[in-house]
Amino acid sequence: MVKVYRSTVLNAPADRVWRDLRDFNGLANWHPLIVLSRIEKGHPADKVGCVRVIQHKDGAQVREKLLSLSDYDYACISAIIDSPMALRDYIATLRLFPVTEGNRCFIEWSAEFDCPPEKVAELTETVSGGMIQIGLDALKKRYGQL
Amino acid sequence: MKINVIQSAVIDAPIDRVWAVLRDFNSHDRWHPAVARSRMENDVAGDVVGGVRRFSLSDGAEQREQLLSHSDRDYTYTYCILDSPLPLFDYKATVRLKPVTDGNRTFWDWRSQFRAPDDRAAELENLVGRQVCVAGFGGLRTFLADQAAPPRPPFPEAAAAVPATAGGEHLPSRAVVVATAGGPEAMSLTDVTISAPGPEQVRIRQTAIAVNYLDLKHCRGVVAGFDFPGTPGMEGVGQIIDVGQQVNGLFPGDRVAYISRTPGAYADIRCIEADACMPLPDGVSDQDASTLLKGITAALLLGRVFRAAPGATIMIQAVAGGLGHLLSQWAKSMDLTVLGTVSTAAKAKFSRDCGCDYPIVVAEDNPLAADVMRITNGRGVNYWVQSSGALGLDTAVACLSRCGHCAVIGDRNGQPIPIDVNVLQQRSLTVSAPVCFDYFDDRPYLQRLVHQLFAKIQNRVIIPAIEAFPLSQATEAHHRIETRQTMGAVVLTPGV
DSSP states (O other): OEEEEEEEEESSOHHHHHHHHTOTTOHHHHOTTEEEEEEGGGOOTTSTTOEEEEEETTSOEEEEEEEEEETTTTEEEEEEEEOSSSOEEEEEEEEEEEETTTTEEEEEEEEEEEOOGGGHHHHHIIIIIIIIHHHHHHHHHHTOOO | OEEEEEEEEEESSOHHHHHHHHTOTTOHHHHOTTEEEEEEGGGOOTTOTTOEEEEEETTSOEEEEEEEEEETTTTEEEEEEEEOSSOOEEEEEEEEEEEETTTTEEEEEEEEEEEOOGGGHHHHHHIIIIIIIIHHHHHHHHHHHHOSSOSSOSSTTHHHHSOSSOOOSEEEEEEEEEOSSOSGGGEEEEEEEEEOOOTTEEEEEEEEEEEOHHHHHHHHTOSSSOOSSBOOOSEEEEEEEEEOTTOOSOOTTOEEEEEOSSOOOSBSEEEEEGGGEEEOOTTSOHHHHTTHHHHHHHHHIIIIIOOOOTTOEEEETTTTSHHHHHHHHHHHHTTOEEEEEESSHHHHHHHHHTTOSEEEEOBTTBOHHHHHHHHTTTSOEEEEEEOSTTTTHHHHHHTEEEEEEEEEOSOOTTOOOOOOHHHHHHTTOEEEOOOHHHHHTSHHHHHHHHHHHHHHHHTTSOOOOEEEEEGGGHHHHHHHHHTTOOOSEEEEETTO
16 A cells, blocks of 8 residues: 655635635646646535546546545545556545635645556555645645745 | 633644643643643553643642643543642643644644533633643643654664664674772773573673673672673663564664663673563663662662651662662652762762762761751651661661661671660661562562663653763773762773
């Protein structure tokens, strides 16, 4: 099992950031690597169990299922169900915590998955340094520098 | 009214550095501005789940809080308030850290839930949020900035002590050998070879060797238990090099202390029965751990031989000595009033630093009994720890208050002990002559005493004073003890 974890501090209140992040169909609005997103079968994006299809800049399509969404905990958990990447049992968790000091928020984004041993280094970099870190950097920019 | 308080901040330090401070439930008096003093009840360590800390707040009030859960894996702990001067009811709080990978910083979330009377809800919500949490954030930032280096890095001495290529059949070592009975000059340092440990033994590269008064008597041949030629020493600390085939639960690299009836500690490397070894916790240095026998003897004297109530008086003979200075600190932590005898003014000053309220400089023309009676307003002391054997025992008995106790430890100086039971009966006095090894055969009890001692050292309730000599100067160390020139515990440092 590979586990990756990245976190940062965003210069906006948790409620404000959560408005954007709770939209399971909204990744393309703010993530530079994602160009398209749609929810299968016309379900609302906050229906737990719904599936989104997201398309990467390079054309790859990934299907992800919403496993858990908590407005109380500012948390969203999803799993990859179809992907061209050689990974299995991929589960990602995105979560916000208010930083009361300065009215900002702390965001953590973690993922765990299985993959062939020879792919660990490459996929860790793709997920952690690519998808997650580029996403966090985009959010930092979106809500303004500290 | 039910109240939730959530406060959080980002601390500009790596999570392991922040957690190193916060994970100690007993650390608030080092960094939180509202806490003047913190100590753990029953002397448990600051990471024992269920442990109770007692705060003296900076306004003088006392508060008790209990640790409910603790996780190094998740960087979190939860606690509740047991007693508070404020109407904070069902108070439960959780501290949780998370790493901010962006910039190697730390997110600190501190949330509390409690009930409070309606008319004081706003005030208490503000107090918990501002004076507990926000003040704590600031206090920790200041503490980390001031902290040039962590105060007690784990394994400071051990890390350097054992070379990577430990083990092997025979290892060169040096041992102090006493050829025939005699004074300190009878000892000589000899090159020896230490072979692999027996099936139930471990081989230890020692880092600190305790000098106990019994060692001096062994060398002089005045007590049994030592064969000539032989190597003295009953107690040491070090790192395990290798273990025998039937040894369970000890591993090469473990830091251990041991006490053994079998002499032979005055050496760089030695083999010792695995049963005698006790693993050392972080926060107890090798040198501090080498006061183990003296420390648990203090625990035995105060916890089992005679239990003095808080506020009682205790007289400790040779209060500046190895046992005396630990016994004095321990007694003080039990709120006893401590009297003690010393031989010089310098020792009197030293013993005051060790919690002795009334050091008495013993002199020929100065009758000890008169001093004791003057200090205790004629009542006498409740407990007298007599370390000079029979010598002056009549004075000790005369100075005991009603139902008082005298524990005779150490050498009887060859004299019979003159106890008249009629005298004891007049004031319901008791006298005991405990020999610590008889108690320490009870392993669970010994283990409890060791935990108590280490917790007191970790919590800085007891700070051993150490006078260290290189192993090559064992003669000098014994000489200085015999001529009463040392203060605190004497330790030999192997390797030099």
